[in-house]
Amino acid sequence: MSGPLQGLRVLELASIGPGPMCAMLLADLGADVIRIDRTEASGLGVPVPARYDVHGRSRRSVALDLKSAGGLDAALRLADRADLLIEGYRPGVAERLGLGPEVCAARNPALVYGRMTGYGQDGPLAPAAGHDLDYIALSGALHAIGPAGGKPVPPLNLVADYGGGALYLAFGLLAALFERQRSGRGQVVDAAMVDGVASLMSLYQGLQGAGQWDDRRGANLLDGGAPFYDTYAAADGQHLAVAALEPKFFAELLDGLGLDASWRARQYDRRAWPALRAAIAQVLGTRDRDAWAAHFAGSDACVAPVLSLAEAPNHPHARARQAYVEVGGHLQPAPAPRFARTPAGAPRPAPEPGADTDAVLAEAGYTAEEIAALRRSGDAR
Numbered sequence: 032m033s034g035p036l037q038g039l040r041v042l043e044l045a046s047i048g049p050g051p052m053c054a055m056l057l058a059d060l061g062a063d064v065i066r067i068d069r070t071e072a073s074g075l076g077v078p079v080p081a082r083y084d085v086h087g088r089s090r091r092s093v094a095l096d097l098k099s100a101g102g103l104d105a106a107l108r109l110a111d112r113a114d115l116l117i118e119g120y121r122p123g124v125a126e127r128l129g130l131g132p133e134v135c136a137a138r139n140p141a142l143v144y145g146r147m148t149g150y151g152q153d154g155p156l157a158p159a160a161g162h163d164l165d166y167i168a169l170s171g172a173l174h175a176i177g178p179a180g181g182k183p184v185p186p187l188n189l190v191a192d193y194g195g196g197a198l199y200l201a202f203g204l205l206a207a208l209f210e211r212q213r214s215g216r217g218q219v220v221d222a223a224m225v226d227g228v229a230s231l232m233s234l235y236q237g238l239q240g241a242g243q244w245d246d247r248r249g250a251n252l253l254d255g256g257a258p259f260y261d262t263y264a265a266a267d268g269q270h271l272a273v274a275a276l277e278p279k280f281f282a283e284l285l286d287g288l289g290l291d292a293s294w295r296a297r298q299y300d301r302r303a304w305p306a307l308r309a310a311i312a313q314v315l316g317t318r319d320r321d322a323w324a325a326h327f328a329g330s331d332a333c334v335a336p337v338l339s340l341a342e343a344p345n346h347p348h349a350r351a352r353q354a355y356v357e358v359g360g361h362l363q364p365a366p367a368p369r370f371a372r373t374p375a376g377a378p379r380p381a382p383e384p385g386a387d388t389d390a391v392l393a394e395a396g397y398t399a400e401e402i403a404a405l406r407r408s409g410d411a412r
Contacts, residue, residue, distance in 0.1 A: 034061025034366070034375040039208075042109050043090065044097075044130070045069060045384075046119030048163075048188070049196030049224065050147045051086040054117055056201050059366035060375050062115075064090035065391055067097070067106055068384035070412040082359035087381030093392065094385030094412035097128050101410030108395045110135045110142060115204050119147040122157050132219045142217040143207040147200050149191070151223030163188035163224070166195065170228035175235065179249025179256065195227025252276070258308035259284065259298065262337060269320035270337040273311065283332040288314045385412040 039062040043054040058064040066087070081087065093109070096102035107130065110116055116135060118125050125131045125146075132144040149166050150156040156169075167173040167190045168183075177184040200222035207218050238244040238251075250256040259275045275284040281298050285291070290310055297303040315323060320336050327334040338346060344355040344362055356365045359380030366375035388411055392402050405411035 033373065034059070035370050035373040037061035037373070039063065039115070040113045041065070041090075041115045041117065042067065042106075042113040044106075044116070044118040044120070044125075046147070048119070048192040049200060049222075050117050050119035052193055052197035053145070053147065053200045053204075054090060055086045055088060056197065057115070057204075058089035059378060060370075061373070065109060065113075065387075066090050066092045066382075067109070068092050068094045070094045070096045070102070070385070070409060081381040081383055082361045084381035085358075085361075085363045088358060088363075088378045090382065091387035091391055092382040092384050093388045095388075096410050097130065099408070099410045101405050101408055103129050105392060105395070105397070105405065105411060106130055107135070107138060109391070111139050112395060113139070113142060114208065115143045115145060117145045117147065117200070117204075121160075122146075122148065122152045136217060140216055141211060143204055143211065143220060144217065145200055145204045145220045145222060147196060147222050147224075149224045151226060152221045156225075163191040166191035166224040167228050170195070170225050171232050171235070172228050174246070175232075175248065175251075175254055177248045179247065181248065183248070190231065191224040191228050195229075195231055196222065196224040199227035199230070256304070258304050258311055261308070263312050263315040265318060265320040265323055266316055267319040271315055271320055271323055272335045272337055273315075274333040274335075276333070280331050280333050283330050284311075284334065287327055287330060287332045287334070290314065388412065 036057055039057065041054060041057050041062045041064040043050065043064055043066040045051075045066055045068045054064050054066065093105075095105050097106055110130070118130070126133075132146075135142050135144060146152060148157070149161040150159060164173065164185050167186075170191075172190055173183045173185070176186055200220065203220040203222050207220050211217060235244055239246075245251055245256075248254060253260060255261045257276075259273060259281050262270045262272050264270055273284065275281040278295065278298060282292075282295055285294055288311065294303075294307060294310075297307070318326070323334065324336040343349060349355060354365055355362050356378065357363075358378045361380075363378075366378060369375075388406075389402055392405070392411070393399075397405075402411070
């Protein structure tokens with residue numbers, strides 16, 4: 032692998048959701064990520080063929096039984112050589128396995144130990160099960176998402192799992208690595224999704240404190256309440272996203288739609304919003320989505336076609352930037368962000384569990400005979 036994280040060694044304990052995505056982000060940028068998979072069928076997430084496991088790409092896999100003495104010893108020896116460790120168990124599970132941060136730090140004081148949970152390592156909800164929807168529910172984000180007069184709408188699992196989880200964990204791990212340059216010591220990074228989502232909601236907490244946020248859904252500037260920041264149906268039933276927030280962009284929107292310029296003075300007059308919404312909807316409903324996309328191409332009206340997952344890779348901008356790459360015969364997002372001097376290499380398909388057991392253990396100092404013994408005992412696969 033190439034990229035700015037080349038030479039960084041990461042040990043990932045297999046999990047679902049934000050842990051694998053965080054590891055993918057690190058691997059995409061050149062880190063050597065080794066995932067410890069289970070020796071038996073894990074039931075981790077929805078099983079898909081490796082070529083479609085985007086979050087599992089670009090790492091190596093060793094399958095170990097962490098409940099056995101041999102498997103645990105192998106995991107600890109791998110942790111001895113790692114810069115980062117990522118685990119997504121409930122609080123206390125890693126400790127019960129013998130892989131907790133205190134044990135690992137005693138052997139490798141420079142190890143940065145990343146803990147990914149929903150509710151964090153302490154607090155009354157720390158041991159509870161949960162998923163993205165629960166975490167955004169408790170953080171105020173879910174309450175704010177949905178149509179006016181309607182119920183809260185799940186925004187996929189993007190906000191807590193990936194925004195407040197994977198990205199904040201990656202940020203915390205790299206921050207701890209930066210600090211390690213001064214102290215020479217690792218530390219525990221406690222990345223709780225409820226904390227990350229609360230941080231993501233900083234703008235809205237500020238708006239609420241300033242009296243500029245209405246707790247009613249669909250009643251604010253950025254939640255679909257404003258007619259110039261919403262989605263509209265085109266003549267063919269497809270949709271367009273309109274995001275003309277600033278007056279100069281709103282003016283271009285009006286010009287492009289052929290609406291009266293007198294609307295400019297009333298852009299932020301909430302009393303005018305229902306009539307403005309109806310006017311925009313009426314005009315956008317007269318042409319198909321792609322006709323409008325072509326009409327607004329090159330303008331600053333901030334109008335974009337709402338593309339499906341299948342359509343997105345074929346958009347001219349995505350093609351021009353090579354935003355999607357083929358990995359193992361499957362089209363998927365390219366590594367991001369991009370670096371001028373140390374660009375990321377091409378991703379590799381996700382490995383089958385245990386595909387690299389022999390090579391990884393050999394690097395950790397195991398002889399061929401010792402590896403064979405681990406396999407015979409079932410401690411490794």
